[in-house]
Amino acid sequence: MSGKARYDAIVIGAGHNGMACAFYLARARRRVLVIEAADAAGGAARPVVFGDLQVPYAAHLDYGFSRGVASDMALDRHGLAWADRDIGASAFGIDDQQIDYALSSTDAPTAIGARDAAAWAPFRERMTRFASIIDDIAHRVPPRLAGAGADARAWLAIAWRLRRLGREDMREFLRIGAINMFDALEEHFEDPLLKGALAAEALIGHGLAPRSPNSVLTFFSRLSGTAAVAMPRGGMPALAAAMESACRSRQVAFRFGLGVRRIVVADDRAAGVELDDGQIIEAANVVSSADAWTTGVELIGAAHLDTGTVRRLRHVRGRGCAARVDLLLDDLSGLDRRLLGRRLIFSGDMDRLERAFNESKYGGVSADPLVELVFPTVIDPAQKTGARHLASALVQYVPRDANDNDIGTRTLDAARTVIERHLPGLFDRVTATRVTTPVDVERDTGIRGGHWHHAEIALDQFFMLRPAPTLSRYALPVPGAWLCGACTHPGGGITGLPGRHAAARIIEPGSSS
Ligand SMILES: Cc1cc2nc3c(=O)[nH]c(=O)nc-3n(C[C@H](O)[C@H](O)[C@H](O)COP(=O)(O)OP(=O)(O)OC[C@H]3O[C@@H](n4cnc5c(N)ncnc54)[C@H](O)[C@@H]3O)c2cc1C
Incomplete structure (x- = not known):
């Protein structure tokens, strides 16, 4: 490699963690380039076209974006506004019972007995x-x-x-x-x-x-922070757009539409990246928001790692189980708009959830899954660009099965069974469907397993053990190579925290950067 690197840091992936990391590095006067394989910023919350609407690829709600990161990046000045900062929830069982609640509120849920209310x-x-x-x-x-x-x-x-x-x-x-x-x-x-x-x-x-x-x-x-669930005006892609704008205001450069196929290692340290078209870009640090296995074994290469590290990476658990089902709807006339402005949680009781999980444990799609349904165009009318409405469902449990060509159909059928039990006839209004299962997430984002958190959240993969023992402080064993994505502490969901922590480590005096 040539003498001085072109960039202080290349960040792989313009998901919200990649962008949070890039922002903090640039704020500390590092020259940063973000390289994203997809055509737009946002990672799993990036905008994709569905009919006449722009929808997030997978992540549809804000369960706790860091207020600190939002304030540091001044996201409000970069266009971030909120359609609803505390969306109420309604839970449904298999009969007509409905309980309205908000985890953020001390007010007792509706329609429960006096003992539970107290x-x-x-x-x-x-x-x-x-x-x-x-x-x-x-x-x-x-x-x-x-x-x-x-x-x-x-x-x-x-x-x-x-x-x-x-x-x-x-x-x-x-x-x-x-x-x-x-x-x-x-x-x-x-x-x-x-x-x-x-x-x-x-x-x-x-x-x-x-x-x-x-x-x-x-x-x-889930309860950390305010426990409120929110939706940005314009949906989750608007949050990504605000982050991209904040990064650009700090001179972060972006390249879209070309992936990184290899992290270049020279003289035993990360020295840059090789893109899918063979182009090499030099940098003193390479920070990856891809998952730990993909970064370590596929991008750096096992030859540059000790066998203990490869074994630990192999044992990181993260098989996706969540799918997204988007529905375009002709009209919502006759439906209770107040209800459609809430998060509808089709959970049933705990035994039903347990059974739904059991099916996926043995490789099947839950026939009676857990569904969380929102109507983004009702919560935020600004998202309604044409005549049609959007309904967006999270469906669990859908295993990652690359050999099952019908998994999308069965996911859609299962979601329909559950949703129609409570909103009969809704699917008669559906004009188009879009199903994203963990296999799709893996293919479209490069995240191995297609897991929401890139690696399961569990005590043995938490804090100083995340994603694996000895890899918890964002640094990989190859100097200059770092992790900044959801597989690192404190995990996934759109929070910005892993990206911020990774940047803090990289700019720490005495780090290997
Ligand atoms: C079905 C589903 C629904 C979800 N819904 C929600 C939700 O509603 N709310 C919520 O908070 N969270 C949700 N999540 C979780 C959330 O999307 C993730 O935890 C979050 O996106 C992780 O952010 P990240 O920046 O670490 O990684 P990602 O968002 O995964 O971004 C990583 C980026 O890196 C890019 N990349 C990877 N490899 C390369 C490469 N070699 N070269 C170039 N670019 C590369 C990818 O294209 C991607 O853009 C959902 C997840 C799933 C799977």
């Missing part, structure tokens, strides 16, 4: 307090286990957060974290649908069922 505020208050510990951890770069100085101070701060819970809550935090959502909810509530809806909140995006270990951890993650 239990709501104390349950929510305590869980939110526990979730604030996870939120605190999510906002930290994982410290070294045996490090001194800043590392030791970080561990002390975490211990102090726990200690401040008080003896009784500290004991309960450790106890409840070790059980599962099924048992935790059985202890607090009676209503089967309420328990199903709360379990569903913990499970969305995760390959877990109510009785799975780690489901309380994912519930705490």
Whole structure:
């Protein structure tokens, strides 16, 4: 390679984590180039055309974008506005029961018994307090286990957060974290649908069922921050557009439509990238928002890694289970618009969720899946560019099965069965469908397994163990090569935090950058 590198950093992928990382690096006066294989920024939230609408590729809602990242990037000045910052939820079982609730609110859900209504505020208050510990951890770069100085101070701060819970809550935090959502909810509530809806909140995006270990951890993650679910005006692609604009205002350069096929290693350190057309671009650092396996083994190459690292990368668990079903609808006349402006959670009770998960465990598409349905053009009329409306459903559990050519059809049929139970005749208004299963996500984003979080969220893949032991601090064993995507701490969902943490590590004095 030639002398001085053209860029201080090349970021692979213009998903929100790649862009958050690029922004913070550029703010620290690094020359940054973002290379994205797709034609637009946003990763799983990038805009794609569906009929006469622009829809997000997969991610349709904001479950907790970091307020800190939004403020640092001044996203409001780059066009970000909100259609709804706290979308209410309605849960449905298999009969006519409907429970309206908001995880962000101390108001008890509707249509539940007096005992459950009285239990709501104390349950929510305590869980939110526990979730604030996870939120605190999510906002930290994982410290070294045996490090001194800043590392030791970080561990002390975490211990102090726990200690401040008080003896009784500290004991309960450790106890409840070790059980599962099924048992935790059985202890607090009676209503089967309420328990199903709360379990569903913990499970969305995760390959877990109510009785799975780690489901309380994912519930705490869901409750972190305000616990509100939001939609930007213009949908999730508008958030991506604002991030791209903020990056450009810091002189970050972008290249779209060509992928990186190899991270170039010279003299035992990352020295740039080779694009799909063979072009080589030099950089002192290469930061990848692709998953850990793809970055380490496919882009860097096993020959540059020790066998222990390759083994650890192989064992990172992340098989996708979430699919997106988009529906274009002729009209919504006669339907309750107030209801369509909410998140509709077709969860049923916890046993139904468990059975749905069981089918996918053995490779099948759940015939009676968990569905979260929103009508983006009702929540945000600005998204309605033509005559038609959009309904967007998250469907779980749909396994990643590359050999199953009918998986899209069966996913659509399963979603239809569940949705029509509560909104009969809705599919008669459908004029076009778009189905995205984990295999599609893997093909279209390069994320191995097509998993929502690029790697499952579980205690053994969390914080200083994410994505794998010894790889938790964003640096790969090849100096100058870094990870910044959802496979790193604190995981996926559109938050911007992994990208911000990775940048903090790269610009840290004494880093290998
Ligand atoms: C079906 C589904 C629905 C989801 N819905 C939501 C939701 O509603 N809300 C939410 O918050 N989260 C949702 N998620 C999760 C969310 O989309 C991810 O956690 C998030 O996108 C991760 O962001 P990222 O920037 O780390 O990676 P990604 O968004 O995956 O971006 C990675 C980018 O890197 C690019 N790339 C990869 N390899 C290369 C290469 N070699 N060269 C060039 N470019 C490359 C890809 O094209 C992609 O643009 C959903 C996920 C799925 C699968």
